[in-house]
Structure formats: structure tokens, C-alpha cells
Ligand SMILES: NC(=O)C1=CN([C@@H]2O[C@H](COP(=O)(O)OP(=O)(O)OC[C@H]3O[C@@H](n4cnc5c(N)ncnc54)[C@H](O)[C@@H]3O)[C@@H](O)[C@H]2O)C=CC1
């Protein structure tokens with residue numbers, strides 16, 4: 001069903017709202033859950049449609065906290081443990097209103113073109129490089145993520161890896177698993193007094209900085225933005241200077257054209273002999289064949305890699321092989337290389353919190369049109385309606401950011417009392433939310449079709 005179109009009339013909806021419990025249908029009785037405030041009088045649950053008609057597709061084993069949260073809303077939720085290929089998604093996404101993914105699932109232009117009902121995407125992770133954000137916005141699809149719920153988990157893993165690399169724990173552990181006793185101190189160091197170079201001093205890089213200083217490391221960092229140092233850390237003006245000074249180098253930049261292969265032959269050449277590299281950001285950031293060469297030449301004393309240019313869609317034996325990345329066996333043969341299967345953010349705490357945060361964002365957007373914290377869309381929020389706001393309809397109108405559209409919209413809304421209105425734009429896209437009163441059922445149908453007929457329209461939703 002097309003959720004953008006009014007299904008029940010306002011009068012019917014109001015009648016249902018006036019029922020008293022326990023007769024009131026469950027999808028109309030609850031108050032809309034929003035983080036933080038529960039103001040008086042109680043919020044009125046806006047529903048554009050019966051909740052059971054909302055279809056949500058959750059991929060990549062998103063945490064059960066999200067599943068519970070979304071099911072509580074009455075939505076139909078399909079839950080899959082692994083990711084899907086582009087071809088599979090093109091079929092699967094048809095009729096879906098919201099999709100939840102993690103870092104693996106690629107929502108390409110082709111997938112989004114096939115998404116006939118999609119209004120919102122939830123990335124249950126930090127990175128959003130796997131989604132065509134610009135095209136999603138052009139289609140009026142808002143994208144949300146969890147900007148820092150797993151930052152601490154990544155920073156802690158990196159701290160552990162710095163010590164493990166420095167003491168060659170990975171190699172010693174592997175040897176003893178195969179029966180070899182190899183008690184050595186050669187090339188094993190304390191980390192105290194060594195220098196950590198952090199590339200990308202954002203949420204994760206800065207957390208790492210604090211933990212590292214507490215362990216006695218000196219911290220230097222490089223970032224394209226001027227960022228206030230924490231503790232005694234020092235920002236350097238060039239990547240080259242960082243490579244030249246650091247004993248340990250850890251990458252915490254997003255995937256972008258600028259960061260693609262940012263650590264390659266020239267950068268390995270600029271590093272100190274016997275330095276260590278850690279990459280728990282994105283697989284595109286480090287050129288692995290160059291890293292293998294640096295490891296074999298002794299330039300690198302060790303490395304810890306959590307992310308890869310190609311990663312398997314789901315768990316399973318034999319999936320991380322040369323067929324995925326041609327250099328896999330060569331990498332596995334290098335000494336003192338710790339390899340982990342993209343687990344930087346995979347802790348119970350992080351996943352539970354991400355599940356709640358992103359499912360809340362999806363629910364707020366579906367139920368109230370609230371786009372605050374969207375990563376690709378104008379951020380607009382109106383106060384929640386209360387039980388006292390009877391006969392009020394919320395209009396959600398995404399449109400092209402060109403002159404004259406707002407005037408045309410207001411010409412359509414002019415026959416109603418506009419109780420509240422807020423509009424904002426982001427690049428080519430604008431988004432208007434308006435609460436209007438005095439809507440009869442017939443005017444609602446007309447309102448919807450008139451807004452839909454405007455030339456600048458991207459999509460229209462009415463909540464009532
Ligand atoms: N391994 C894992 O499981 C996880 C990996 N990640 C990855 O870590 C990345 C970083 O995460 P956050 O710290 O939360 O991101 P963030 O956005 O808070 O910080 C990134 C920093 O990199 C800087 N930066 C961007 N381009 C740069 C360049 N060319 N050179 C130098 N600095 C540059 C930015 O100015 C920013 O300060 C994410 O984009 C994600 O790809 C995030 C969470 C878990």
C-alpha cells in the first residue's frame with residue numbers, strides 16, 4: 001500500500017482517538033516515544049496509516065533492541081542476519097518503507113530506484129559511505145546513523161592492539177596454538193614513552209588519544225580540520241610529519257575519494273623503520289599490497305587490520321579467501337599482522353545502544369516527520385502534537401529547493417489554520433513540516449492531490 005496517501009479519513013481517525021481504553025486500537029493508544037522529554041499534556045500519537053502496514057527490512061543482524069523497539073510500534077519487521085547483494089536488494093526492497101543496515105549493505109542508486117515505497121534508511125553504525133546519500137535525498141529518503149555509540153569500542157580495541165603488536169602477542173598465540181613454545185623478547189617493547197600518530201581526530205581518534213595518554217604514550221595527530229587537542233596531544237600540519245614521528249600509526253578517517261589509499265607506498269616509505277600500522281576505519285584507506293611489501297621489507301614491525309576493501313556478506317568458514325581479495329593468503333603469511341573481521345564496533349554495549357538510537361530515529365521520522373540528525377536531509381522538527389490538538393493534520397512535504405515552491409504550498413494551505421510551520425533546505429532539497437487544523441475528510445484528499453501535483457514536489461506525507 002502507498003503510505004503517503006491518506007487511508008482513513010480525518011473524521012474516522014478522530015473518532016478512533018476519542019474511544020476510551022481498552023476499546024481504543026493499540027496503534028492509537030500509545031504516546032509517541034521521543035528521547036528525553038515527556039511533556040504535559042500527553043503527546044498524541046500521529047499515524048499516517050495503520051502501523052501494521054509499515055514494512056521494515058532489517059539486515060546484517062541489527063541488534064535485538066532495534067527489533068523490539070520497532071515491533072512495539074506495530075510495524076511489520078523482517079529480520080535477516082546477513083547482508084544482501086545488489087541484485088537481491090533490488091527485489092527485496094520493493095514495498096519496504098524503511099530499511100536498516102550496517103556497514104556492509106550497499107544501497108546504490110540502482111537499489112534506491114527500485115525502492116518504490118522507501119521513505120527512510122537507518123544505518124545502524126557510524127559510516128554512511130555504503131549509501132548513495134545524495135540520490136537518496138533527491139528521492140526524499142532521509143538517512144540516519146549512530147554517530148558515536150561505538151566510538152569507545154573502537155578506541156578500546158585499538159589500545160589492545162597497540163600492546164599486542166608491540167609484544168607480538170598475535171604471533172606467539174598462533175604458535176602456541178600449534179604446539180610451539182617460543183619465549184622471546186627480541187623486538188618486543190613497552191608502549192610507555194612511544195609516540196602514537198592518529199590520522200583523523202574525530203569521535204574515535206580523540207577517544208583513542210585520551211586512552212593512549214593514560215597508558216604513557218605521546219600523541220600527535222593529523223586532521224584536515226583544526227581540532228582542539230585533548231590532554232597533551234599535538235596537532236601536526238601534515239600527514240608526512242606524522243608518519244615521520246610516530247611509532248604507532250592509527251587511521252580513523254571516513255571512506256572518501258580523498259582517503260582512498262591514503263596510506264600507500266610513499267607513506268610507508270616516510271614511516272620510521274620498525275613502525276606499526278593500525279586500520280580500523282575503512283578498507284579503502286590502506287593499500288594492502290603496499291602494506292604487505294612494507295611488512296616483508298621490515299619497514300613495518302607489525303599491523304592490525306579490522307577492515308578490508310571487500311568483506312563477506314555474512315559469517316562463515318572459508319569466506320575470507322583470495323576470491324574476495326586477491327592478496328588474502330599473502331597477507332596471512334606476513335609476520336605480526338593481527339587480522340580481525342570488522343569487529344571494531346562489535347560490543348554488546350555499542351550494538352544495544354545503536355539499536356535503540358537508530359530505531360528511535362526511524363520511528364520519529366515515520367510517525368512525526370522529525371528529521372533532526374539526518375545525515376543527508378534538511379533537519380526539521382515541530383513540537384509533538386498533544387491530545388488537545390484535535391482535528392490537526394501534519395503535512396510533510398519534501399521538494400526541490402527552487403524559488404516559488406513555498407508560495408505555491410502556502411496557497412494550497414491557505415484555507416486552513418496553520419498552527420505551526422517549519423521549513424529548511426540542504427543543498428538541492430527542501431523539507432517543510434506544517435500542522436494545519438480544520439481538515440475535513442474531503443479536504444484532506446484534495447490537499448494531498450494538490451500538493452502532489454506541484455512541479456517541485458519530491459514526496460508528500462500526511463500524518464493525522
Ligand atoms: N571498524 C569499525 O567497526 C568501525 C569503523 N568506523 C570507521 O571509522 C571512521 C571514523 O569514525 P569517527 O571518528 O566516528 O568519524 P568522525 O567523522 O568523527 O572523524 C573523522 C575525522 O577524520 C577527519 N578527516 C576526514 N578526511 C580526512 C583526511 N583526508 N585527512 C585527515 N583527516 C580527515 C575529519 O575531519 C574528522 O575529524 C568512520 O567513518 C568509519 O568508517 C567507525 C566505527 C566502527
Ligand SMILES: O=C(O)C(=O)COP(=O)(O)O
Pocket residue numbers: 102103104124125126127128150342343345346
Ligand atoms: O560503525 C561503523 O561505521 C562500522 O564500521 C561498524 O560497522 P558494523 O556495524 O560492524 O557493520
